[in-house]
Amino acid sequence: MSSYAIGIDIGGTNTDMGLVRDDGTIIARRNIATNQYTQLHPYIEDMMSAIRSLMEDNHVEHIEGIGIGAPNGNFYTGCVDNAPNLTIKGVLDFQKEIHQYMDVPVVLSNDANAAAYGELVYGGAKGMRHFIMFTLGTGVGSGIVVDGRLVHGSTGGAGELGHNILIPEGRPCSCGRRGCLETYTSARGIIQTFCELRAATPDYKGSLASVDEKEITSKMIGDAANAGDPIALKTYERTGYLLGIAMANAVTFSAPEAIFLMGGPTRVGEPLLKPLRESFRRHLLNIYEGSCDIRVSQLASNEVAILGAAALIKTKTDSHD
Amino acid sequence: MSSYAIGIDIGGTNTDMGLVRDDGTIIARRNIATNQYTQLHPYIEDMMSAIRSLMEDNHVEHIEGIGIGAPNGNFYTGCVDNAPNLTIKGVLDFQKEIHQYMDVPVVLSNDANAAAYGELVYGGAKGMRHFIMFTLGTGVGSGIVVDGRLVHGSTGGAGELGHNILIPEGRPCSCGRRGCLETYTSARGIIQTFCELRAATPDYKGSLASVDEKEITSKMIGDAANAGDPIALKTYERTGYLLGIAMANAVTFSAPEAIFLMGGPTRVGEPLLKPLRESFRRHLLNIYEGSCDIRVSQLASNEVAILGAAALIKTKTDSHD
Numbered sequence: 001m002s003s004y005a006i007g008i009d010i011g012g013t014n015t016d017m018g019l020v021r022d023d024g025t026i027i028a029r030r031n032i033a034t035n036q037y038t039q040l041h042p043y044i045e046d047m048m049s050a051i052r053s054l055m056e057d058n059h060v061e062h063i064e065g066i067g068i069g070a071p072n073g074n075f076y077t078g079c080v081d082n083a084p085n086l087t088i089k090g091v092l093d094f095q096k097e098i099h100q101y102m103d104v105p106v107v108l109s110n111d112a113n114a115a116a117y118g119e120l121v122y123g124g125a126k127g128m129r130h131f132i133m134f135t136l137g138t139g140v141g142s143g144i145v146v147d148g149r150l151v152h153g154s155t156g157g158a159g160e161l162g163h164n165i166l167i168p169e170g171r172p173c174s175c176g177r178r179g180c181l182e183t184y185t186s187a188r189g190i191i192q193t194f195c196e197l198r199a200a201t202p203d204y205k206g207s208l209a210s211v212d213e214k215e216i217t218s219k220m221i222g223d224a225a226n227a228g229d230p231i232a233l234k235t236y237e238r239t240g241y242l243l244g245i246a247m248a249n250a251v252t253f254s255a256p257e258a259i260f261l262m263g264g265p266t267r268v269g270e271p272l273l274k275p276l277r278e279s280f281r282r283h284l285l286n287i288y289e290g291s292c293d294i295r296v297s298q299l300a301s302n303e304v305a306i307l308g309a310a311a312l313i314k315t316k317t318d319s320h321d
Numbered sequence: 322m323s324s325y326a327i328g329i330d331i332g333g334t335n336t337d338m339g340l341v342r343d344d345g346t347i348i349a350r351r352n353i354a355t356n357q358y359t360q361l362h363p364y365i366e367d368m369m370s371a372i373r374s375l376m377e378d379n380h381v382e383h384i385e386g387i388g389i390g391a392p393n394g395n396f397y398t399g400c401v402d403n404a405p406n407l408t409i410k411g412v413l414d415f416q417k418e419i420h421q422y423m424d425v426p427v428v429l430s431n432d433a434n435a436a437a438y439g440e441l442v443y444g445g446a447k448g449m450r451h452f453i454m455f456t457l458g459t460g461v462g463s464g465i466v467v468d469g470r471l472v473h474g475s476t477g478g479a480g481e482l483g484h485n486i487l488i489p490e491g492r493p494c495s496c497g498r499r500g501c502l503e504t505y506t507s508a509r510g511i512i513q514t515f516c517e518l519r520a521a522t523p524d525y526k527g528s529l530a531s532v533d534e535k536e537i538t539s540k541m542i543g544d545a546a547n548a549g550d551p552i553a554l555k556t557y558e559r560t561g562y563l564l565g566i567a568m569a570n571a572v573t574f575s576a577p578e579a580i581f582l583m584g585g586p587t588r589v590g591e592p593l594l595k596p597l598r599e600s601f602r603r604h605l606l607n608i609y610e611g612s613c614d615i616r617v618s619q620l621a622s623n624e625v626a627i628l629g630a631a632a633l634i635k636t637k638t639d640s641h642d
Contacts, residue, residue: 128475130474130475130479144574144575146467146468147467147472149468151468151574152576153577154449154450154612155576155609156576157609158573158576159573160573161573163606164573164574165570165604166489167489168487168566175607176607177603177604177606242489245486249485249570250574252480252482252485253479253485253571253575254465254472254474255475255477255479283486283498285484286497287476287478287481288476291478292475
């Protein structure tokens with residue numbers, strides 16, 4: 001008989017909920033607008049009635065638990081800690097609130113950790129004991145699996161490789177420091193690199209030659225790269241070069257079997273992946289040669305957040321501690 | 322009743338063996354010259370008779386196991402894999418060879434992993450679930466403890482943070498790549514920094530002004546720094562600055578409770594530790610503020626290798642896998 005879990009992806013705008021079967025199929029979804037709430041209680045109330053209707057409509061009487069991927073989600077406490085982009089402020093004890101409605105395991109973590117666990121339970125990392133997930137988007141997140149388990153660290157906040165300082169005293173980062181990987185390989189970082197290269201190339205005549213910096217998206221640069229635009233291609237060469245160093249550095253930590261990659265900026269494909277793999281190979285310490293490769297996530301981009309969240313429930317059942 | 326283990330530190334020149342009581346006391350030691358052997362069998366034979374005499378002389382009938390810290394020691398296979406600085410060549414199956422003499426657990430790992438585990442079992446990391454050890458010496462090694470266990474990774478070769486690329490395209494490293502942490506913060510790296518700074522300061526009149534580069538040791542630079550030599554002090558400022566970034570980066574991986582530091586170049590004390598702590602504080606991502614500090618190893622420098630090796634035995638008894 002199949003078992004089921006609920007996966008919830010909390011974003012600043014929307015909260016997506018899905019009923020997930022243990023084979024990784026999302027049976028049905030519901031959605032509520034996160035930014036309509038300023039208090040936790042009514043938000044949870046509406047969330048729970050959506051979950052109940054998901055279960056009832058699909059004749060599911062029992063779920064293994066509720067997994068939540070949320071900004072600043074803390075695995076240890078079950079709380080969301082002062083997430084800057086949520087309209088509900090403060091330390092939000094999701095675990096306690098949900099337990100007032102339903103007595104099932106509730107597991108919280110951040111989005112990148114959830115994505116990593118989704119890959120482990122439902123995706124291309126099945127059966128792997130050691131791997132790392134990099135998520136490229138507005139920022140750069142990561143989830144690290146060591147000995148088959150997510151690394152949460154002493155605080156619950158482990159796995160922030162987007163804030164590894166790659167270039168000391170480099171680009172200013174939103175975190176207040178300089179030179180973080182995120183400033184070079186996030187969507188914003190890619191746009192900045194493109195605009196820097198464009199400014200340094202006065203004779204550039206490509207399709208993005210006169211588009212205002214504020215209007216440019218990483219998707220536009222990706223499309224231009226795939227159409228052969230030289231500045232766009234150079235942008236991804238630079239991005240892949242730096243990301244390859246960061247990934248080679250990550251290998252010196254946990255010697256993973258694979259490094260997974262997902263998120264909008266990766267959809268450009270080869271213009272990023274080719275220089276990334278070349279840089280990774282070149283910068284990988286020789287003792288790891290052949291032991292680790294770079295793979296694109298096998299989870300669909302519109303499913304990974306819910307699948308990852310649902311997969312977090314397995315951290316409870318698999319836990320050795 | 323006390324229990325005992327044997328700790329063995331295999332170096333290119335000497336093999337140090339110690340009988341270690343479970344309170345972290347080294348009861349007695351033996352030593353054989355590693356470089357007198359070119360074959361594994363006679364080496365193990367002499368090693369085992371030294372171990373037997375250690376036990377007999379101290380009236381110990383039973384040991385928990387034999388832990389070995391060795392260059393290229395592989396935790397998973399129990400072998401030393403082609404260690405370049407050993408006169409006995411090839412893949413050396415210590416576990417299998419020792420089992421022909423004594424039926425006790427045999428655990429191998431590299432020196433830095435052993436040092437980390439020594440700190441966990443006998444030193445300042447007692448009771449910690451998450452910490453990282455950096456060992457500064459000819460090279461820079463590291464041992465990483467996550468969830469109370471050493472991280473070995475998929476290959477057994479995890480925890481090589483000395484080969485994290487800190488400055489892309491920076492100083493050439495013995496590993497064949499460029500910009501590794503080791504090239505800046507090992508004893509050799511410190512000497513190189515000193516000589517670079519000295520060459521750039523023609524009016525330098527300090528005690529090391531006319532000493533040939535090949536004669537300079539990191540200890541000499543340390544002594545000069547503690548005597549107020551401005552170039553030596555600047556050398557450690559630069560070293561501490563870079564090591565602080567590397568340590569802050571390591572925190573983004575596993576969010577440890579502490580980062581430990583040991584080895585010859587750390588003995589200089591404040592000239593290194595002050596800029597190191599300042600750089601660490603400045604480069605630590607804000608979410609980790611106050612959750613991790615830098616500590617000097619509590620194990621005596623002449624005991625850590627044997628204690629660390631003996632502690633490895635606990636990885637077997639503590640293992641959850």
